[in-house]
Amino acid sequence: MITKTTPTRGQVGQASRAGTLALVGGELAFNFTNTTSGRGGARHLEHLGRPEDLAVWAHHAKIIGKKSARDLQRRFGDSPGLAGELQHRALELRDVVYAIGATLAAGKPTRSEDVDRLTGIHAQCVRVGHLRKIQGLYGWTWNIETYPVEAILGPIVLSALSIVCQADLSRIKQCPGRDCGWLFFDITKNKNRRWCEMEVCGNRAKQHRLRKRRRPR
Numbered sequence: 758m759i760t761k762t763t764p765t766r767g768q769v770g771q772a773s774r775a776g777t778l779a780l781v782g783g784e785l786a787f788n789f790t791n792t793t794s795g796r797g798g799a800r801h802l803e804h805l806g807r808p809e810d811l812a813v814w815a816h817h818a819k820i821i822g823k824k825s826a827r828d829l830q831r832r833f834g835d836s837p838g839l840a841g842e843l844q845h846r847a848l849e850l851r852d853v854v855y856a857i858g859a860t861l862a863a864g865k866p867t868r869s870e871d872v873d874r875l876t877g878i879h880a881q882c883v884r885v886g887h888l889r890k891i892q893g894l895y896g897w898t899w900n901i902e903t904y905p906v907e908a909i910l911g912p913i914v915l916s917a918l919s920i921v922c923q924a925d926l927s928r929i930k931q932c933p934g935r936d937c938g939w940l941f942f943d944i945t946k947n948k949n950r951r952w953c954e955m956e957v958c959g960n961r962a963k964q965h966r967l968r969k970r971r972r973p974r
Contacts, residue, residue, distance in 0.1 A: 773804045775814040781953050783942035784924075786917035788818055790855040791953070795936035802936075808833050808840035811847050815909045825901050825908075832905070843906045850878050850910055854917045858940040861921075862931040872921075879918060882911035934958025 775792065782788040792814060795801040805811055809830050816826035833840035853874045860867050885904045886897045897915060899908035920929065920942065928943040932953035939953040952958045 773806060773810045773813075775804045775810040776817045778804060778814070778817070779954060779957075780818060782940055783944060784916050784920055785818060785820075786854050786913055786920060787858060787940040787942060789814075789913050789916075790851055790858060791939040791941075792851065794938060796855075796938055798936055800936040805844075805847065805851075808844045811843055811909065820909055820912050821901060829901070829905055839905065843909065846878075846906055847910060849874075850914060853878070854913070855940065857917070857921065858929055859931055859938075861926050861929045862940060867921075875914065875917060875921075878910065879914045882907045882914055886911055932958050 778788075778792060780788045782791050792804045793802060805814065812821075812826045812829045812833075815821045816823055821829070853871050856871045857867050857875065860871075882899070883897060885907050886899050888895050889898045891898070897911060899911050901908035924942065928948060930941055930943050930950065932939045932941065932951075934952060934957070937953060937958050941950070941953055943950040
């Protein structure tokens, strides 16, 4: 279990927290969409502003090891093309997973173009992947030295597809907290989870209600 620091997503202009963001999405794909918050608002925060941030987050999310993350960051300096490709394709994947997740959280049908984009990204990744037996089960693996982009994005897109194809879609939810919008998969028995984190967005909403009641009429 990841030990998280106290989030400060409301601070505009803060440095990237790619290596310390709370992984509370319940699924890898949703943890990835939660690398930004407050989409479309004045307090929008982006934690994957640089390719280096992606390497840091991928290690934080246990997609790649610490050494692989460091090696990848060094490669960015020698290969700006690789850095740019990873940044572009990663943010494209994040956008489409968020679009699908937010739509399903609202109880609406997904757009066919979003699903097509997701399956297209999946095809790009598995084309260079290998099916290997790991701890008694078969799973997709990628050679990070040869295919660094797919090694990071492959597990994320597989997570997204498993949610769409196999999960209880009614458990996909979006935090209603101000300047948040994080997605998560609700695993509570009665599907009664409301917030990304009760101690963050939940408490903010509680404090807001208390201040509102105390205001003189």
